[in-house]
Amino acid sequence: MNLIYLRPATQRDLPSIMAIIHEAQALLKNDGSPQWQDGYPTEEVFQTDIQRNECFV
Numbered sequence: 001m002n003l004i005y006l007r008p009a010t011q012r013d014l015p016s017i018m019a020i021i022h023e024a025q026a027l028l029k030n031d032g033s034p035q036w037q038d039g040y041p042t043e044e045v046f047q048t049d050i051q052r053n054e055c056f057v
Contacts, residue, residue, distance in 0.1 A: 009046075009055040017046055017057065 009017065025036045049055035 006056045008053050009050050009057045011047070011050060013055075013057050014043065014046060014050070017055075018043055021046075 021036075021041060028035050029037055046055055
């Protein structure tokens with residue numbers, strides 16, 4: 001059985017979060033998907049979510 005641990009994200013997590021997002025954007029683009037090709041989500045979106053305790057890693 002695999003366990004999954006979640007914790008609230010912090011500002012220190014932001015570089016890793018954005019690296020994952022950029023990889024996902026590239027994969028979606030390569031697959032021909034229009035999702036996340038307009039710049040969303042931005043770093044500011046995640047900063048706000050972190051401040052509101054709405055972002056988890």
